Amino acid sequence: MNATKYLTSKYPTMKYLTAPLAALTLGSALALGAVAPAAVAAPVAIPGALHAAPQGVANVVELGNGDNGDTVKVAAGDRIEVRLNGSSGNGNTLAWTEPAATDGGVLQRTSGGTAPDGSAWAAFTAQRDGSSQITAFQHCVPTPGHVCPKLVLLWKVSVEVG
Template structure:
């Protein structure tokens, strides 16, 4: 019995020491990366739609900005969006983007550097057979400041 007691104690002390070292190293690592201890912020995702045209938004490094633009069909005309693009991929890097046959477009941008970038897209008309489109291009624009 005595042998068991003495052999278990060193292991218990070693495990306690490892736990204490890990608990004190995490805040130090967070401070080294510009974060306050215990204040690690998970990445956020802002979702922008047609109605956000003209807005300015702020994002933090590591955040994602998702754009979901909705096209529509009316009187034999389909109003389609181009895939959203970033004016500065060193600030906002596009990680996904697509357009759909119904006129919708979407994209995801990742905030990779401090600065300001503009996300833009254009809506154009696509006529059905026997219809004529007006010569109109509607711009969509959001300014994103990454801090």
């Protein structure tokens, strides 16, 4: 049984819009070309730091689960807010890691965190012209007595500042 069929049989409320997934150990940092689940839990309450753009910020770009694989263009000084919703079912939670930028000189993370429901968030400020990616990984967190698949999903957005 391929990974997509396995996940949809274990988590019938979730729909995956992806090509077949590759099985990875949780500690692996290999990149997958997978798309995050389309059906997600209700939005998590985000700390106030993400709700108001700092004075002097030209634009705020909001990204979420459905933006996986996208490329966005912003100007230096713009703010990027990422909110990824986790999901749960059958005794397991699909939890996101805190979003991170691949080039902190281009995108500086100003806040971020994770929640017990599997959600994660982060805010970034575009510092200078260049390119960076924002990535997060989703993995299964079992409750006692349950077993998770050894699977990691990648969420990635490319950001071009200039």
